[in-house]
Amino acid sequence: ASQHAAESHGFASGWGERQLHSWTWTWVNLRELPKSYCGCHTKVYSLLINPDIAGEYRTYLWSNKWAVNSKKLAQFTSGKLIHSAASKHLQHVVDEEMPKGLGKYLELELFPHIHMKVAHGISLSNAHCWC
Numbered sequence: 205a206s207q208h209a210a211e212s213h214g215f216a217s218g219w220g221e222r223q224l225h226s227w228t229w230t231w232v233n234l235r236e237l238p239k240s241y242c243g244c245h246t247k248v249y250s251l252l253i254n255p256d257i258a259g260e261y262r263t264y265l266w267s268n269k270w271a272v273n274s275k276k277l278a279q280f281t282s283g284k285l286i287h288s289a290a291s292k293h294l295q296h297v298v299d300e301e302m303p304k305g306l307g308k309y310l311e312l313e314l315f316p317h318i319h320m321k322v323a324h325g326i327s328l329s330n331a332h333c334w335c
Contacts, residue, residue, distance in 0.1 A: 257318065264309050265302075 206228075210220025227238045252258045311322045 257314065260314055260317075261310075264306070264314075 206221035206224045207217050210224050211217055213220070215221075215223065230236050230238065252261065315322055
């Protein structure tokens with residue numbers, strides 16, 4: 205049963221069934237849900253802890269520098285876009301334009317300002333998490 209449940213949720217059959225068995229045992233015996241340790245590794249350091257970096261970052265997000273399509277943004281803010289087009293444009297801005305703009309800003313302006321170098325660039329998923 206664990207194997208089928210693991211595979212149906214996209215886990216590998218061997219590892220996934222052991223993981224599900226462990227979670228089930230913990231719930232049945234201790235009434236505890238699994239905990240996520242995402243971001244809890246001892247080597248994890250967030251640049252946003254630094255007040256100077258957090259301030260620069262906040263200032264950038266509050267500005268409109270991320271808006272790539274200024275004509276559509278003007279239509280959106282003035283209420284001239286129809287609802288479906290406005291929703292589609294807003295979703296595109298939030299999912300694509302803001303994270304990409306933020307990634308470029310961090311790589312090209314903020315990190316060089318604090319003497320840091322980005323080796324492989326900032327991924328879209330990381331930038332999206334920071335928005």
